[in-house]
Amino acid sequence: LLSYGLTLKAVAWLTGLDKMTVKSIHKSLLLSKFTTDGKTLIKPERQAKYLAIDEFKLHDGHKYATTIIDWENGYILYLAHGKKKAVVFEFMDHVGDEWMSNAKAVACDMNSDFEEAFKERYPKLDIIYDRFHIIKNFNDKVVSEIRKDEQRRLAEEGSPEAAKLLKNSRYILMSKRSTLVQKDEDARKGKLVSTAGEIFNTPEIKAHGGNEVWYDELLEENKLFFTIDLVKDLLDQAYNSHDEVEMCVRLEEIID
Incomplete structure (x- = not known):
């Protein structure tokens, strides 16, 4: 039932078991399937050419874990507490030099610890910043900061109505037009x-x-937001391209 995507709570309700009992059974099955002695992880059977690594918050929100997957099929290769270099080194020790020497690239966010760890051991490995994190970084470091600066500037210059228009507009400015159109359609329905x-x-x-x-009102009222919108669109087009030359052209347009 869990392999079909049901939660522990759902399985407990369907089977009449306590949720912790289901969790215990599931943990035992996972240990028997993916470890040799209940502690030592089994090495990946398939050679992965392209890896992806990312960290995520655990339930308490103050601790992190890191997962490494085979980019081509989405299989989890490694999962460990922490989000520092040590996790990457432990993974590389786990799979071994021969396995890692056949890997070609790893996709990650802009966490310098991950990149530095991979490059330290395997300098020929290509580091790829995936599209999601590139766009997120642009939204967080550029769009969000400019919105706050503009709202503060307009308020100081005595334009309270223009400043008010920017209030709670962070999501609007970060979204693609197609997303906003869909939101409006959802509202109509x-x-x-x-x-x-x-x-x-x-x-x-x-x-x-x-x-x-x-x-549209935000873009019309502020030329800076209009420029940001153009850059955001070109960035999205560049990272949606499957042609290297086309991607380079789009990125050069952003720089120009």
């Missing part, structure tokens, strides 16, 4: 974003419209 809750007396929330109109 009355799509629910959140159902009402009786325990905490939370109201029903429906998708709200006017997203694309607000987006």
